[in-house]
Amino acid sequence: MIKEISLDGVYLPPLLGYLAGTALVWYLLRALLGRLGVYRYVWHPPLFNTALYVILLSAFVTATL
Amino acid sequence: MLQITQQFGWRQGLFSVKTFVAAMLALYIAFRLNLSQPSWSLTTVYIVSQPLAGMVLAKSLYRVLGTLIGAVVSLVMVALFSNTPELFCLALALWIGLGTFVSIYLRDAPQSYAGILAGYSAAIIGLPAALAPETAFDYAVARCLEIMLGIACGAVMHHVIFPVRAGDALRKALDATLPAMARWAGDALRGEGSEEKGLIDRRRIISDVVALDNLRVFASLDTPSLRAVDQVIRQFEGQLMSLLALLMSVYDRFALLRGRRPEVADQLRPLLERAAGCIASALEATTPGEAKNESEAEHGLKADIEAALPSSETLRTDPDGFLLRSILLRLGDVIALWRKAVWLRTHIYVGAVPEEDEPAPSLRPYRDVTLATIGALISVVTVLAASAFWIFSAWPSGPTAVTFAGIMCAIMGARDDPAQASAVFLKMTIVGVAIAALYMIVLPTLSTFPALIVALAPFYLVCGLLLASPAMVPYTMPMIFVGGGLLGLSNAMSYDFEAFLNSALGYVVGIGIGALSLGLLRPLGTDWAVQRIVSGIFTELAEVAGPGPAVPRSTFESRMFDRINALFMRLDPMLADQRSTLQASLGSLRIGLNILVLRTLQQELPAEAAVPLQQSFAALAEYFWHKGRKRAWPVAVLEASRHRILEIGDTPALTRVAEALYNIEATLRLHADFFAPTTTHSEARDAPGIATNRTAS
Numbered sequence: 001m002i003k004e005i006s007l008d009g010v011y012l013p014p015l016l017g018y019l020a021g022t023a024l025v026w027y028l029l030r031a032l033l034g035r036l037g038v039y040r041y042v043w044h045p046p047l048f049n050t051a052l053y054v055i056l057l058s059a060f061v062t063a064t065l
Numbered sequence: 066m067l068q069i070t071q072q073f074g075w076r077q078g079l080f081s082v083k084t085f086v087a088a089m090l091a092l093y094i095a096f097r098l099n100l101s102q103p104s105w106s107l108t109t110v111y112i113v114s115q116p117l118a119g120m121v122l123a124k125s126l127y128r129v130l131g132t133l134i135g136a137v138v139s140l141v142m143v144a145l146f147s148n149t150p151e152l153f154c155l156a157l158a159l160w161i162g163l164g165t166f167v168s169i170y171l172r173d174a175p176q177s178y179a180g181i182l183a184g185y186s187a188a189i190i191g192l193p194a195a196l197a198p199e200t201a202f203d204y205a206v207a208r209c210l211e212i213m214l215g216i217a218c219g220a221v222m223h224h225v226i227f228p229v230r231a232g233d234a235l236r237k238a239l240d241a242t243l244p245a246m247a248r249w250a251g252d253a254l255r256g257e258g259s260e261e262k263g264l265i266d267r268r269r270i271i272s273d274v275v276a277l278d279n280l281r282v283f284a285s286l287d288t289p290s291l292r293a294v295d296q297v298i299r300q301f302e303g304q305l306m307s308l309l310a311l312l313m314s315v316y317d318r319f320a321l322l323r324g325r326r327p328e329v330a331d332q333l334r335p336l337l338e339r340a341a342g343c344i345a346s347a348l349e350a351t352t353p354g355e356a357k358n359e360s361e362a363e364h365g366l367k368a369d370i371e372a373a374l375p376s377s378e379t380l381r382t383d384p385d386g387f388l389l390r391s392i393l394l395r396l397g398d399v400i401a402l403w404r405k406a407v408w409l410r411t412h413i414y415v416g417a418v419p420e421e422d423e424p425a426p427s428l429r430p431y432r433d434v435t436l437a438t439i440g441a442l443i444s445v446v447t448v449l450a451a452s453a454f455w456i457f458s459a460w461p462s463g464p465t466a467v468t469f470a471g472i473m474c475a476i477m478g479a480r481d482d483p484a485q486a487s488a489v490f491l492k493m494t495i496v497g498v499a500i501a502a503l504y505m506i507v508l509p510t511l512s513t514f515p516a517l518i519v520a521l522a523p524f525y526l527v528c529g530l531l532l533a534s535p536a537m538v539p540y541t542m543p544m545i546f547v548g549g550g551l552l553g554l555s556n557a558m559s560y561d562f563e564a565f566l567n568s569a570l571g572y573v574v575g576i577g578i579g580a581l582s583l584g585l586l587r588p589l590g591t592d593w594a595v596q597r598i599v600s601g602i603f604t605e606l607a608e609v610a611g612p613g614p615a616v617p618r619s620t621f622e623s624r625m626f627d628r629i630n631a632l633f634m635r636l637d638p639m640l641a642d643q644r645s646t647l648q649a650s651l652g653s654l655r656i657g658l659n660i661l662v663l664r665t666l667q668q669e670l671p672a673e674a675a676v677p678l679q680q681s682f683a684a685l686a687e688y689f690w691h692k693g694r695k696r697a698w699p700v701a702v703l704e705a706s707r708h709r710i711l712e713i714g715d716t717p718a719l720t721r722v723a724e725a726l727y728n729i730e731a732t733l734r735l736h737a738d739f740f741a742p743t744t745t746h747s748e749a750r751d752a753p754g755i756a757t758n759r760t761a762s
Contacts, residue, residue: 016570046484046584 022057029056079227081529084114087222088525089518091215092554096514100214101207101555108549109215111525112542114223116533119231119283121223123175125216131164131182132212136205138183139191147198153191154452154467158445160187161471165478166441170432172479175282181475184444188471192464224287232288235280239298242273242305243410247348250308250399251341253316261639264647267313268633274305275630290416297412297419304406306622311402314655315395317648321735322388329389336373339366340396347407352415356408363400370397380720381711387727394724431605431624431631436597439587444474447582451575465571466578473579481635482590487580490543494576497547498569500524504552509560517554524548547572591635598628598635599646599739600692602653607689609660610682618661625654649739652732659725659732660685666725669718677706681726698741703730 030049033039042048088110095103113124138160146153164184171177190208194201223229249266281299285292319337323330343363350356370393375386412419451470455463473490477483504520511517528545531537551569605625609616629650636643660682667678684699707726710719733740 016566019574044585046581050581050585 018057018060022053022060025060026053026056076229077530077533080114080116080229080533081526083222083226084110084219084529084532085522085525087114087218088215089521090222091218093514094214094218095211098210098214100211101204102211102553104549104552104554105208105211106215106218107554108545109212110219111528111532111545111549113216113219114529114532116229117231117234117283117287118224118228119280119285119287121220122286123283124178125220127175127179128182129213129216131179131184132186132209134179134183135164135186136190136209139187139194140201140205142187142191143194143198143201147195147201150195150456151452153195154449154456157188157191157467157471158448158452160184161448161475162441162445165444165475166437168475169437169440169479170434172430172432173279174430177479184475185468185472188448188468192468196464228287230287231280231283232291235277235284235288235291235298238273238277238280239301239410239413242277243348243407245273246270246305246308247344250312250344250403253312254319254337254341254344254396261644263316264644267309267651268647270309271626271630271633274302274309275627277305278302294413294416294418297409301406301409301413303619303623304402304409306626308399308402308406309626310622310654310658311395311399313651315392315399317652317655317735318388318392318395321731322385322392325388326385329385333373333389333392336366336369336393336396339369340400343400344403347403350407350411353408353411353417353419356404356411359404363404366400367397380715380723384727387724388731390720391724391728429620429623430627431601433597433601440474440478443582443586444471444478446586447471447474447579450582451578454578462567462571462574465568466575469572469575470578470582473576474583477579477583481594483587484580484584485590486539487576487583489539491573491576491580493540493543494547494573497544498551498573500544501548501551501569502565504548505560505562505565508552543576595632595635595646598632599650601628602650603689603692606653606657606660607686609657609664610685610689612682612686615661615664618658621657621661622654625657629654645736646739649736652736652739656729656732659728662725663722666718666722670722671713671719674710674713674719674722677709678722681706681729685729698733700730700733703733 026049029052039045039048088107091106091110092103095106100106109128113121113128115121115124142153142156142160146156161184164180164182164187167180168177168184171180186208190205194204197204249270252266253263277298281291281295281302285295291298315337319330319333322333339362343360343366346360346362347356350358373389374393375383375390379386380390409419448467448471451467454460455467460466473487477487477490480486504524507520508517511520525545528541531541551565551572602625605621605628609621629647632647632650636647663678663681667675670678681699681703684697684702688696688699703726707723707730710723710726713719
C-alpha cells in the first residue's frame, strides 16, 4: 500500500488516489463490457458494477502492498 | 445540444442577469452582516430562482418553512443525542426518511419541497452542530438567516424588476385552451386524423389542463386579480376534464360504430358535423350574457338528437343500439358542457364570480403511499450506511459525506428514475469540484468585493442562463450546489488546498453513496412507474365499484386524469403496445364514470333490479381489487345483468342502467389485453355473447 500522496507539498490520504485510479479503470472497463454486450447477461447491473468496483479497488490495494 | 443553445434569447439573458444581481446583493449583505457562511445565501438565490415569479415565491415559501422545521428538529436532536453519534445518526436517518416520504407523497405540489428541505436541513445543520454542541444554536440561526437573506433578495428581484408573472402565463394558457379544445373536438367529432395523432392531441390537451392547474397555484401567488377568480378557474378546469372524457367517449364509440355498422355511422355524420359547428360558434361569446344565449342551430340540433335516439324495442333486440344511443346522449352532454365552459371562461375574462355558485371541485391528485414508503426506506438505509462508514472509519470528512448522501436521497426520491438522475448529479458534481478548484487558484489574488463579483460573473452568469431552460436544470444545479458549497466564500477565507480536497472528497463520496444506493435499490425506472400507475387505476376502479361510500364524480375524474396524464408523460403514443395501454387507461376512465352512473341510478330502480346490479358491482370490484389475477372475467356477469334488467321494463332509468352496463362490458372487451393480463386474450374476447351476433337472441 502506498503510504502517502503529496500534491505540491499538500499531503492527502492515499485512499483518495486509489479511489480515483480505480474509478478511471472501472469506467473504461464498464464501457468495454457494455460494448461486448456482457450486461445483457447481468441480472442487476448496478450491483454488478458495485461489485466490480470493489474487486478492482481491493486488487489495486493488495497489489501495491 | 444545438437546440438548447438556440433557445437562449434576451429573456433568458435577462433572467440570468437578474439572478446574478440578486445573488451578489445577497452575498454583499451577508458579508456586511459577517454571517458565517455567506455562500449559502448565494446558492439559495440560485436554487429558488425560476422563470416565473409565482414559482419563485412558492419555492421560497416552502424553502423557508422546511429550513425552519429542519433547524428546530436538528437542535432537538443535538440536545438529545450529541453524546451518542450512533443514536444521532439513527434519528437523522429516520427524519430524512420522513422528509422523503412527505415529498414523494405530495408529488408535484409545491409543498413537497418543504419535505425535502426539512429533511436535509437537519443534516446540514445537525451534523456540524452535533460535533460542536456549544455552537449549535448560533449555527442553526446563521443557516436560517442566510437562507432567508438569499430568498429575500431572489424573491424581491424576480418580483419587482421586470417580473415574469405566472398570471400572465395562465391568461395566455386559458386563452389558448378553449380554441385548441374546439379544434380537437371538431376533429374528434368529424372522425378525422389517425389514431396516433388523436392520442398525441389528447396527450397535449390533458397535460395542458394539468399544467393550467399548476399555473393557477403560482398565479394566485403573484397576480392578485386572478386570485379573486381562482374558484372560477378551478371550476373551468373541472369542466374541461369532463369535456375531455365525454369527447373521447364520443370519438371512441363512433370509431367502434364505423367498424361495426358503417351505414348507421354514415347517418350519424351530419349530426356530428353540426355539433362541431355549434362548438366552434359558441366560442365567439365574450360576456357571460352572450354565452348564455343558445343559438337557433343549437336548439335544432338538440331536438334532432332527441329524435334520433333508438327506441327501447331496438335496444332489446340490437346490442349496437346502445352504442348509437350512448353516442347521441354524450353528444348532447358535450354541447351543454361546452356552453357552460365558455360561460365560465367569459367570467374569468371580466373577472367576475358567477352568481349561481356551486362549490368548485378541487382537482385531486392521486397519491402513492407505497412508492413514498419505499423512497423513505431507501433514504433511511442510505443515511445509515453513510453514517456507519463515517463512524467506523473515523474519517474527518465523514459528516459531509453523510449530509450529501441524505441530500441526494431527499432530492432524487420523487423521480421516476432516481438512479439515472443521481448518476448525472454525480458527474456534474465532479465538474463542480473542478470549477471550484480553479477558483481556489484565482480567488486568493483578489482583495475587493467588486473584484470578487467580476471573478464570479463568468461561472454564475452561465449557470443562470442554463437554469432558464428546464432541460438543463438537472445539469446546472449540482454545479451551483457543489461549486458554491466548496468555495465557502466568507470574510475569513482560508485557502488550504488539503482541506479543500478533503471536503471535495466528502462531497463526491456522499453523493456517490446516494447515487449508488438509489442505483442498487431503485433500479426499475420508468417501467416500474408505469406499472404503479396502472395498478393504481385498477384500485381506483375497485373503489368506485366497491361497497364503500360513493366517490364524487369530480374527485374520481380529476384523480384519474392525473394518473392518465402521468401515463401520457411516460409512454409514447407512436409505439403500438404503449398506445394500447394509453387507450385502455382512457377506457378505464369511461368504465369508472359508467359505474358512477349505475350507483347514482341505483335508488331509482324497481326492487327486482337490485340483485343483478349488485352482482355486477361485486364482480367488478372483486376483479379490479385483484388486478384481474385469477378472477372471473366479469363480462359474462355484466351481460346477464343487462338482459335481466331489460326484461324488467323500459323506464328511462332502466334503459340508462342497461346502457351503462353495456358500455362497461364493451370497454372491457375492447381493451381485453389491458384489463385481462392473465387470462388468455382469445378467451376474453370470444366470451359468449360478443356483439357480433346481430340476430335477436
